[in-house]
């Protein structure tokens with residue numbers, strides 16, 4: 526072999542090695558798994574790179590799951606086209622659902638009640654023993670696999686991870702373990718400010734220290750000042766991403782967050798980049814308080830589950846004003862201390878009327894954008 530020829534061969538090898546490294550890094554970033562190259566079935570044609578059944582197979586432990594097989598045809602909402610692990614047979618796999626609701630909009634009651642459905646398993650995050658499931662990709666993927674083995678029967682697994690609402694790409698890192706469907710819940714952003722402030726000041730005093738004991742109205746003023754100034758100096762896209770970052774990068778107790786977390790449109794926009802609209806269910810927190818059985822119905826239809834939770838599973842607790850859920854051996858009936866802003870017989874804090882107006886004015890354009898994106902309005906009036 527001539528010197529030039531061997532030089533070319535070396536160069537080609539080097540190039541091939543570089544491409545392989547890039548692919549491995551890309552794959553790792555996407556899935557959190559180190560890919561194992563199966564040379565026997567390797568396909569180096571460009572079209573192979575577009576399919577999940579190309580030359581890469583998973584090196585993760587085999588729990589009896591076929592990592593690359595297709596999700597079977599289940600449900601009328603089209604999840605049959607989603608790639609995912611198949612359990613035990615090629616014809617059935619449970620639906621993975623992530624509840625990512627706006628903080629203080631009623632997702633606690635929602636998930637608890639849904640857990641009363643015989644075909645739903647709600648997995649509390651504390652059971653997973655991690656702080657956040659948005660980015661703990663390897664851990665999440667393994668835990669989900671294990672749950673699928675220990676609970677092979679139920680139709681849907683629900684995980685509540687409200688922190689992920691502001692990280693629209695959050696679940697992408699889970700790769701094939703990404704939830705199939707998303708349930709979110711929004712409520713009146715004006716009332717949410719009060720609810721959030723009280724939650725931090727009364728229930729999380731350790732976080733409240735850092736609020737520097739700003740009063741509710743001082744906190745709102747500071748937050749509005751920041752957000753109006755940012756809006757003025759930034760382009761729309763830049764501002765949207767700034768709002769998303771506030772919720773994620775600023776500490777939980779940052780005053781700006783009590784207002785910015787009500788600008789739901791900027792959270793939802795990101796979700797729609799990663800999920801089809803029909804795979805995202807938007808619920809109204811107000812319905813959860815007034816007609817929880819209707820919310821349950823929406824979820825049952827969305828997940829294509831048999832209607833097991835009905836109106837007769839609810840009764841009103843006149844003392845708290847909330848509906849309680851009772852079904853077989855499950856009961857959810859929060860005491861009047863659970864709610865920080867609602868109760869029928871104790872005086873709860875309210876927002877001063879001038880602050881209601883200030884906040885309504887601030888949220889108006891963002892609510893409008895949200896309703897345009899949704900194609901329907903949410904009634905948040907009391």
Ligand SMILES: Nc1ncnc2c1ncn2[C@@H]1O[C@H](COP(=O)(O)OS(=O)(=O)O)[C@@H](OP(=O)(O)O)[C@H]1O
Pocket residue numbers: 626627628629630631632633634687720724813814847848849859863864865866867
């Ligand atoms: N049935 C029932 N029982 C109790 N509470 C109910 C119920 N339905 C909705 N809500 C409203 O849920 C609000 C708390 O929301 P979250 O559970 O999402 O809070 S958190 O984000 O998990 O901290 C909570 O807000 P506050 O009343 O402002 O505390 C409730 O109004």
